[in-house]
Amino acid sequence: MARRKFIVGTNFKMNGSRAFLQDLVENLNRADLDSNVGNEEVHPIFISPPSLYIEHVRQNLRKDIAVGGQNCFWKSSGAFTGEISAEMLKDVGADYVILGHTERRTLFKESDTDIGLKVVHALQTGLKVIACIGETLSERESNTTLQVLFRQLQAIIDHVQNLDLNQEEKWKDLVIAYEPVWAIGTGRVAAPEQAQEVHAAIRRRVGEICGLEVAETVRIIYGGSVNLGNALQLARERDVDGLFVGGASLRPEFVQIYMGAGRGEGYRTWYLLFKDILRNLDIPSSTASMFNLPVPRPHSAEGFVSQVGP
Ligand code: PEP
Numbered sequence: 001m002a003r004r005k006f007i008v009g010t011n012f013k014m015n016g017s018r019a020f021l022q023d024l025v026e027n028l029n030r031a032d033l034d035s036n037v038g039n040e041e042v043h044p045i046f047i048s049p050p051s052l053y054i055e056h057v058r059q060n061l062r063k064d065i066a067v068g069g070q071n072c073f074w075k076s077s078g079a080f081t082g083e084i085s086a087e088m089l090k091d092v093g094a095d096y097v098i099l100g101h102t103e104r105r106t107l108f109k110e111s112d113t114d115i116g117l118k119v120v121h122a123l124q125t126g127l128k129v130i131a132c133i134g135e136t137l138s139e140r141e142s143n144t145t146l147q148v149l150f151r152q153l154q155a156i157i158d159h160v161q162n163l164d165l166n167q168e169e170k171w172k173d174l175v176i177a178y179e180p181v182w183a184i185g186t187g188r189v190a191a192p193e194q195a196q197e198v199h200a201a202i203r204r205r206v207g208e209i210c211g212l213e214v215a216e217t218v219r220i221i222y223g224g225s226v227n228l229g230n231a232l233q234l235a236r237e238r239d240v241d242g243l244f245v246g247g248a249s250l251r252p253e254f255v256q257i258y259m260g261a262g263r264g265e266g267y268r269t270w271y272l273l274f275k276d277i278l279r280n281l282d283i284p285s286s287t288a289s290m291f292n293l294p295v296p297r298p299h300s301a302e303g304f305v306s307q308v309g310p
Pocket residue numbers: 011101179183184185186187223224225226244245246247248
């Protein structure tokens with residue numbers, strides 16, 4: 001079974017200018033990133049400037065970092081004023097596209113079906129897709145987190161499963177981003193255990209619908225107020241396969257976030273192994289919390305949301 005390669009992505013949103021992006025590109029070009037960056041079939045790092053600047057960024061950025069768009073339509077061309085297509089993104093050098101971001105869902109009224117259509121069209125065009133799902137604060141507080149996430153996920157899965165490809169081909173370029181809406185741009189990050197709990201639930205759901213192989217290989221990344229202070233803790237969780245960085249990706253600390261969390265796969269493997277061993281030891285919870293060790297947390301499907309609040 002293929003190992004899930006950790007991925008760190010960004011969302012610049014509607015920010016930047018040629019000059020600003022040029023500085024940012026030069027900063028990334030100078031950075032001493034892990035020598036393995038970009039050597040994999042799937043890029044472990046990508047940046048997403050506004051679409052107008054993608055070509056400029058692609059031409060000037062080191063080639064071991066991928067470039068992505070923040071949205072695209074589900075048609076290749078035609079009378080769709082103001083839209084851009086997946087084909088156009090590819091044409092100017094993008095490898096990725098972010099779809100279903102909460103700002104697209106709420107401000108631009110994109111439905112679950114719109115997002116499903118966009119995801120399959122982008123995949124068919126050969127883009128790698130970051131498909132975002134996430135619950136609002138009121139949904140979390142009313143204990144409907146999983147219901148909301150599973151509804152959003154189902155719309156994506158329904159469209160992807162209809163593709164005339166085998167399971168591996170359908171899923172190889174699709175990354176799911178769990179982005180709790182209450183954590184986006186608020187400075188209020190999900191606790192690592194909260195993220196882990198949701199990621200594990202999403203993976204289980206994918207498994208129920210698409211089979212174990214897909215569930216074990218699909219990457220589920222976390223986004224929402226990731227910064228230098230919390231990235232490593234989040235990255236250590238077993239089902240957190242990457243980070244999606246908004247605000248902090250526009251600051252020089254992004255390189256350090258990547259270096260701290262995205263790199264050191266070997267370290268991460270050992271850490272997870274160590275954590276599992278500790279979990280299986282009979283350590284009293286008082287001792288465990290004194291030393292900040294992992295304690296087994298009982299949770300049922302119903303108990304899930306009420307136990308963890310933002
Ligand atoms: C985002 O908008 O996708 C995001 C993760 O933003 P931030 O990191 O600023 O919360």
